[in-house]
Amino acid sequence: MSTAYSKPAVWMKMTSLALAVTLVLVGCSGGAGKSSATNGGSAAGAAPSTAAEQSSTPVAGGELSYALATSPDQLDPHRSGLAVAVRVIRTLYDTLVVQLPGGEIKPWLATEWSISEDGKSYTFKLRQDVKFQDGTPFNAEAVKYSFDRIIDPETKAANALALVRPYESSEVIDEYTVKLNLSEPSQAFLGNVSQALLSIVSPTAAKKDGDQFTKHPIGTGPFKFVKWDENSEIVVEKNPDYNWAPETVSQQGAPNLDKIIFKIVPEEATRIGSVQSGQVLAAETVPPQNILSLKNDANSQLYQANTVGLPYTLFINHSKAPWNELKARQALQLGINVEAIVKTLYLGTYEQAWSPLSPGIFGYDASLEGGVKPDIEKAKQLLDELGWKAGADGIREKDGKKLTLHYVDGSPNREKRNDIAAIVQQQLKPLGIQVDVEITKDVATVVYANNNYDLYGNSQVNSDPNALYSIYHTTAPGARQNLPNLSDPELDKLLEDGATQQDQTKREAIYKEAQQLIIKKAVIIPIYVFPYTVAASKKVQGLAFDSLGYPIFNDVYIAE
Amino acid sequence: MKQAVIGKQVWQGSRAEGAAKIRKLKRLAPADLLLYAAAVIVLFIISCALFPSLIAPYSPTLMNTDQIMQPPSLQHVFGTDYFGRDVFSVVVHGSRDSLLIGFVSVLVGCVTGGAIGAVAGYIGGVVDAVFMRLIDVLMTIPGVLLALAIAAALGPSLMNVVLAVAAASIPGYARVMRGQIMSIKGRPFITASRSIGTSSLSIFVRHVLPNSLSPMFVMAAIGIGTAILTGAGLNFLGLGTIKEIPDWGALLSQGRGYLTVAWWICTFPGLAITLFVLSINILGDKVRDQLDPKQSRA
Numbered sequence: 103m104s105t106a107y108s109k110p111a112v113w114m115k116m117t118s119l120a121l122a123v124t125l126v127l128v129g130c131s132g133g134a135g136k137s138s139a140t141n142g143g144s145a146a147g148a149a150p151s152t153a154a155e156q157s158s159t160p161v162a163g164g165e166l167s168y169a170l171a172t173s174p175d176q177l178d179p180h181r182s183g184l185a186v187a188v189r190v191i192r193t194l195y196d197t198l199v200v201q202l203p204g205g206e207i208k209p210w211l212a213t214e215w216s217i218s219e220d221g222k223s224y225t226f227k228l229r230q231d232v233k234f235q236d237g238t239p240f241n242a243e244a245v246k247y248s249f250d251r252i253i254d255p256e257t258k259a260a261n262a263l264a265l266v267r268p269y270e271s272s273e274v275i276d277e278y279t280v281k282l283n284l285s286e287p288s289q290a291f292l293g294n295v296s297q298a299l300l301s302i303v304s305p306t307a308a309k310k311d312g313d314q315f316t317k318h319p320i321g322t323g324p325f326k327f328v329k330w331d332e333n334s335e336i337v338v339e340k341n342p343d344y345n346w347a348p349e350t351v352s353q354q355g356a357p358n359l360d361k362i363i364f365k366i367v368p369e370e371a372t373r374i375g376s377v378q379s380g381q382v383l384a385a386e387t388v389p390p391q392n393i394l395s396l397k398n399d400a401n402s403q404l405y406q407a408n409t410v411g412l413p414y415t416l417f418i419n420h421s422k423a424p425w426n427e428l429k430a431r432q433a434l435q436l437g438i439n440v441e442a443i444v445k446t447l448y449l450g451t452y453e454q455a456w457s458p459l460s461p462g463i464f465g466y467d468a469s470l471e472g473g474v475k476p477d478i479e480k481a482k483q484l485l486d487e488l489g490w491k492a493g494a495d496g497i498r499e500k501d502g503k504k505l506t507l508h509y510v511d512g513s514p515n516r517e518k519r520n521d522i523a524a525i526v527q528q529q530l531k532p533l534g535i536q537v538d539v540e541i542t543k544d545v546a547t548v549v550y551a552n553n554n555y556d557l558y559g560n561s562q563v564n565s566d567p568n569a570l571y572s573i574y575h576t577t578a579p580g581a582r583q584n585l586p587n588l589s590d591p592e593l594d595k596l597l598e599d600g601a602t603q604q605d606q607t608k609r610e611a612i613y614k615e616a617q618q619l620i621i622k623k624a625v626i627i628p629i630y631v632f633p634y635t636v637a638a639s640k641k642v643q644g645l646a647f648d649s650l651g652y653p654i655f656n657d658v659y660i661a662e
Numbered sequence: 663m664k665q666a667v668i669g670k671q672v673w674q675g676s677r678a679e680g681a682a683k684i685r686k687l688k689r690l691a692p693a694d695l696l697l698y699a700a701a702v703i704v705l706f707i708i709s710c711a712l713f714p715s716l717i718a719p720y721s722p723t724l725m726n727t728d729q730i731m732q733p734p735s736l737q738h739v740f741g742t743d744y745f746g747r748d749v750f751s752v753v754v755h756g757s758r759d760s761l762l763i764g765f766v767s768v769l770v771g772c773v774t775g776g777a778i779g780a781v782a783g784y785i786g787g788v789v790d791a792v793f794m795r796l797i798d799v800l801m802t803i804p805g806v807l808l809a810l811a812i813a814a815a816l817g818p819s820l821m822n823v824v825l826a827v828a829a830a831s832i833p834g835y836a837r838v839m840r841g842q843i844m845s846i847k848g849r850p851f852i853t854a855s856r857s858i859g860t861s862s863l864s865i866f867v868r869h870v871l872p873n874s875l876s877p878m879f880v881m882a883a884i885g886i887g888t889a890i891l892t893g894a895g896l897n898f899l900g901l902g903t904i905k906e907i908p909d910w911g912a913l914l915s916q917g918r919g920y921l922t923v924a925w926w927i928c929t930f931p932g933l934a935i936t937l938f939v940l941s942i943n944i945l946g947d948k949v950r951d952q953l954d955p956k957q958s959r960a
Contacts, residue, residue: 370919371918371919371921371922375922389919391731391744391919391920391922391923391924392922392923394923395922395923442727445727446725446727446730446744446745446746447744513900514900515900521744521745521916524745524906525725525745527906528723528724528725528906531723541818541900
């Protein structure tokens with residue numbers, strides 16, 4: 103046995119390799135290893151909110167490190183399409199008006215405004231003491247430039263283009279007065295103008311940098327851009343000249359913080375773990391399983407703000423048989439137990455959604471809550487009525503075709519959406535529906551280009567119920583189909599009326615009717631309302647959220 | 663009566679033998695025990711893959727949403743995951759895909775790599791140069807990276823993971839096979855065979871190939887472990903399959919976000935990978951010892 107010594111060597115090597123790989127795989131979340139559950143401090147029930155920390159006085163200076171879940175796509179507000187980008191964009195730019203929680207519109211860069219009789223032109227009087235971070239004066243020309251830039255095809259504007267609709271042109275009345283003209287009246291317009299994606303950009307910088315403006319963004323915001331390392335971090339610093347904060351923040355002038363470092367940390371356990379270990383001071387999007395333990399952590403606090411707009415909703419594709427039939431869609435509506443999904447995956451930290459709109463938006467119909475209850479027997483009966491009979495393997499069949507549901511979802515598994523698909527698959531099995539789950543990195547192709555799905559989920563942050571228009575209204579010929587592939591004249595009429603109706607009571611009634619219609623016709627299955635959550639060290643004080651659930655950093659300070 | 667006699671004989675005979683056996687046992691104990699333990703584990707896990715429903719106490723797709731994230735107990739020995747599934751049952755059922763990836767990809771890689779190596783080594787010349795440069799190119803890319811790239815390009819499916827893992831292992835098999843063929847080719851008995859006019863193909867099939875196979879078996883036996891690890895890695899990274907019953911790598915991936923609140927969700931699939939890979943390597947090592955000509959002479 104002369105070579106016996108080499109024997110253990112080989113398998114030891116393999117073993118340690120196996121162990122190492124396993125540990126590395128598992129240990130991607132190693133940072134979270136420091137258990138927080140043991141602290142057992144005050145289980146204060148509700149999220150510790152900003153109200154609790156009003157005793158200490160704000161201190162100037164300091165840096166806030168803030169971990170983001172994904173990388174922003176653009177820092178050019180007009181070209182961005184991601185909510186995560188808005189979190190950074192809000193620090194760099196301001197908008198003409200600001201929306202209070204509840205929907206009321208207040209002045210920001212515009213001090214006052216008037217709307218013409220026909221509702222087709224908005225005249226804004228602008229603040230006269232504002233300048234961009236590059237020294238360019240803020241005036242009517244700058245506003246005109248920004249709005250024209252969005253509708254210029256050269257800009258390749260993304261979500262901003264949908265928000266700015268039906269904007270047509272601007273007229274500069276004088277240095278500080280600008281008139282925006284719309285092609286048709288829109289009740290959503292003023293609310294949309296308050297959204298970060300319609301921020302005013304520096305005309306000098308945007309003209310000079312063109313496509314590269316996103317790399318050197320210049321606005322009038324409370325923070326100035328410093329640098330952006332791809333997939334690593336974005337740094338912004340205090341704009342010392344800032345003196346035009348809206349009334350949603352308590353500090354009119356420059357912010358307390360010297361710097362905010364947005365770090366990009368996609369791995370959720372690492373992100374939250376680094377707050378607990380002190381590597382960053384705050385991190386966004388806390389997974390539900392960590393929310394409970396954070397609430398018991400003496401050194402951390404949890405901020406929570408429900409986002410407003412369209413909740414996470416499963417859209418049933420009306421262009422695919424048999425889902426074009428009401429009874430088949432109702433079978434899904436009754437067969438999917440949304441309450442069980444939300445409770446299981448989000449452990450009571452997310453609210454169940456009941457309507458195509460989320461609570462807190464204008465016109466939300468609370469009477470829909472608790473309306474649809476799972477009823478498997480009724481669902482089976484509906485499928486029986488349509489002629490789908492159970493086959494040998496338990497899957498229903500009709501004319502030799504199996505009853506399948508092609509469920510498409512995106513990767514990575516954002517907000518546990520892939521897990522929803524896994525549960526829906528099991529919930530629909532007893533009904534005799536075979537769910538084929540497709541997880542794809544390329545949602546743009548599968549869903550939007552090829553229309554190859556029966557069920558697909560999405561959500562949207564928005565300020566006005568007019569957001570329903572782009573999702574549910576019949577699409578113009580040649581344009582991309584709306585998500586449910588829906589064309590319903592009754593709903594179209596409501597959405598058109600809602601967009602222009604000036605009487606707020608009537609407008610509210612219109613949107614309530616639209617929501618009820620969408621649920622009655624089983625167009626969608628609403629799942630959850632996403633709460634924007636931030637885990638932060640107790641040292642971080644004064645973090646606030648705007649009406650849509652985006653963080654506001656103006657009043658933040660680091661207490662020592 | 664007869665029984666008693668036999669019993670006596672055995673008893674008498676075993677006195678001397680018994681002492682020798684005990685000595686032998688003492689000498690071999692650690693290695694052999696390890697070997698037996700490894701064999702038992704491998705057999706058990708293979709039977710899990712073959713007959714999962716007989717071993718698993720629950721259905722792997724049963725989501726008992728009233729019992730999510732229960733720690734290990736008598737009812738659920740590995741606990742339950744965040745869907746309320748029994749982790750033990752999911753691990754047992756998940757073994758099928760993991761093992762399938764391991765065995766099939768080794769088979770594909772070994773046969774393809776072996777064929778390339780054999781052709782290159784036996785024919786030599788330009789063919790050898792061309793094949794080996796291609797293999798060199800593949801070798802410059804780390805195996806896991808190659809598998810990742812292939813899996814990403816082909817899209818998620820069980821078949822593609824098998825192909826990706828197999829492709830990543832081809833250069834190794836090809837190199838070993840070529841070396842072995844070349845060394846056998848130069849042996850005197852081959853020259854002798856050639857001198858009596860045996861055809862080249864016949865020499866290859868009858869002499870060269872059979873004499874070159876044993877290192878391939880060893881490599882394949884050890885390669886199964888690596889293949890399962892690579893496959894698990896791909897599935898962990900989300901480049902594998904998405905099915906009702908996830909394999910071990912996907913289970914690790916699903917459970918990792920819960921490590922601080924429910925350690926059992928990803929610990930047990932991880933343990934299953936570790937144990938199986940470890941055991942298969944111990945067995946592979948034994949195969950190597952058996953086939954190693956140097957050791958059998960000693």
